[in-house]
Amino acid sequence: SQELEQSPQSLIVQEGKNLTINCTSSKTLYGLYWYKQKYGEGLIFLMMLQKGGEEKSHEKITAKLDEKKQQSSLHITASQPSHAGIYLCGAGWAQTSGSRLTFGEGTQLTVNP
Amino acid sequence: DGGITQSPKYLFRKEGQNVTLSCEQNLNHDAMYWYRQDPGQGLRLIYYSQIVNDFQKGDIAEGYSVSREKKESFPLTVTSAQKNPTAFYLCASSPDRDTDTQYFGPGTRLTVL
Numbered sequence: 001s002q003e004l005e006q007s008p009q010s011l012i013v014q015e016g017k018n019l020t021i022n023c024t025s026s027k028t029l030y031g032l033y034w035y036k037q038k039y040g041e042g043l044i045f046l047m048m049l050q051k052g053g054e055e056k057s058h059e060k061i062t063a064k065l066d067e068k069k070q071q072s073s074l075h076i077t078a079s080q081p082s083h084a085g086i087y088l089c090g091a092g093w094a095q096t097s098g099s100r101l102t103f104g105e106g107t108q109l110t111v112n113p
Numbered sequence: 114d115g116g117i118t119q120s121p122k123y124l125f126r127k128e129g130q131n132v133t134l135s136c137e138q139n140l141n142h143d144a145m146y147w148y149r150q151d152p153g154q155g156l157r158l159i160y161y162s163q164i165v166n167d168f169q170k171g172d173i174a175e176g177y178s179v180s181r182e183k184k185e186s187f188p189l190t191v192t193s194a195q196k197n198p199t200a201f202y203l204c205a206s207s208p209d210r211d212t213d214t215q216y217f218g219p220g221t222r223l224t225v226l
Contacts, residue, residue: 009153031213042117042203042217043156088155092213100171101215103148103155 002026004091006104013079014112021074021107023089031092032072033101034063038085046074076109084111116140117218119204124223126198134189134221136204145187146205146215149173156203162187163209191223198225 003026013019023032031050035043047056049065049072056063060083062075076083086108090101117138126132136145144163148156158171162181176195181187187206191198201222205215 004155033214035217040201040220040222042119042219043205045214045216048214090156090215100158100161101213103157105153105155 004102004104006107010108012110016078019076021087023072023104025070025091029069029091032065033090034074035088036085079111081111081113084109117206119218119221126225128225129193131190131192134202136187138185138206142206143209144207147189148203150201
């Protein structure tokens, strides 16, 4: 969706390296959701951010939402092969009825041992 | 254990045949969703239902149909009118229309021969 863009599209890192994935919205977000997907499987919910400037962590993964609520970053510290997969951001818009989410195209992460 | 189940994992059909994908949840969630995922693309919303006996079209509803006769079930029928049905289909649910966090099933990969 052009309303929500992720970068980079793919990322290859060496085990132990840090990395960042970005998700940029064309309009103010009501909520921003990060998911992880293994190829051929369902999405696993990681974190949800709603307040400007909010930051949350889960194990070695940290996600932040900027003050303007239009960009989020997902940062992985000391990456491991278990972090490999597709990371998708999903956006909830204040104008949207119900609980529809719009998803970015995903970032394919490869972690080489 | 509570969760969302989709069956079957892999499905093969001949062109021109209708096929129904199953989605069941025992989380007591009000809202349920169907997405389609194609290689290199994010998730696109097909249909969603916020309450039993009610559902709305998503962004790519043409060629698909759904029903929501029971809270725990939201089957998706891919009809012969869908021009490019081969894809990975994901079902999700959320507690209610005001809670955006969606939880996903394992997916069904449909291949039309």
